[in-house]
Amino acid sequence: MKYIFLEEIDSTNKYAKENINSIEDKTVIYTNKQTAGRGRLQRSWNYLGANNIYASIVLKPGKVMKENYSNLTQYLCVVMSELFEEYSLVPKIKWPNDIQINGKKISGILAEGVVRKNSLDGIVLGFGVNLNTSDNLLNMINQPATSLNIETGLEIDKEKFLNQLINKFFLLYDKFIEEGFLLIKDDYIRRAGFLNNIISVRVFDKEITGLAAGITDNGALRLIENNNEHILLVGDIL
Numbered sequence: 001m002k003y004i005f006l007e008e009i010d011s012t013n014k015y016a017k018e019n020i021n022s023i024e025d026k027t028v029i030y031t032n033k034q035t036a037g038r039g040r041l042q043r044s045w046n047y048l049g050a051n052n053i054y055a056s057i058v059l060k061p062g063k064v065m066k067e068n069y070s071n072l073t074q075y076l077c078v079v080m081s082e083l084f085e086e087y088s089l090v091p092k093i094k095w096p097n098d099i100q101i102n103g104k105k106i107s108g109i110l111a112e113g114v115v116r117k118n119s120l121d122g123i124v125l126g127f128g129v130n131l132n133t134s135d136n137l138l139n140m141i142n143q144p145a146t147s148l149n150i151e152t153g154l155e156i157d158k159e160k161f162l163n164q165l166i167n168k169f170f171l172l173y174d175k176f177i178e179e180g181f182l183l184i185k186d187d188y189i190r191r192a193g194f195l196n197n198i199i200s201v202r203v204f205d206k207e208i209t210g211l212a213a214g215i216t217d218n219g220a221l222r223l224i225e226n227n228n229e230h231i232l233l234v235g236d237i238l
């Protein structure tokens with residue numbers, strides 16, 4: 001495992017993708033200042049100051065894309081939730097990979113694959129975690145958001161949190177690559193706050209409302225809409 005620290009960069013994901021061939025497997029890139037952070041579904045990720053995490057893990061599990069790789073965001077979500085629980089918090093996962101505390105988003109994950117000539121050069125698993133912010137800063141965000149210092153009343157040591165998270169991530173990473181979502185299915189479901197509720201999900205430009213009936217063995221959402229079952233692999237709960 002290796003760390004690359006950049007004082008300032010437009011986006012750690014973009015940097016990792018552009019330099020994928022010279023970056024070793026299991027390298028963590030992180031920055032103090034991210035000026036053009038990207039989120040899922042073409043959104044942006046706000047910069048909330050240097051004491052928060054803006055990082056990307058470069059992974060090179062193999063040249064051929066496997067289904068398990070697309071569940072890496074959910075794996076990171078479970079690992080991160082476990083770490084928040086060490087602070088006596090109760091994180092809830094919002095499918096597929098947001099974490100909320102007391103109904104407010106505290107972190108975001110964006111995975112991007114780099115494929116060239118049918119060969120997978122690497123996976124960039126980017127994540128942002130709000131560690132130290134203020135109500136004023138959080139008001140800039142267009143959805144309810146929180147941070148670890150606000151939830152715990154403690155100032156959070158960024159390097160320490162990042163190290164703990166990365167160590168936890170690599171503890172079962174190789175096993176996860178072998179076994180896939182089933183390895184974490186129970187841990188994911190235990191924290192899935194949306195299950196058994198009526199929810200609306202945006203899938204590309206469509207909106208589906210129905211009962212969140214379950215999570216499949218490969219991490220997809222089972223949504224029941226008027227007796228029709230949708231198995232959703234991508235989407236966003238509204």
Ligand code: BTN
Pocket residue numbers: 010011012013014036037038039040041043045053054055056107108109110126127128
């Ligand atoms: C989301 O919730 O939409 C995902 C947000 C992911 C943000 C992180 S911050 C570090 C990395 N670099 C980026 O440009 N985005 C991810």
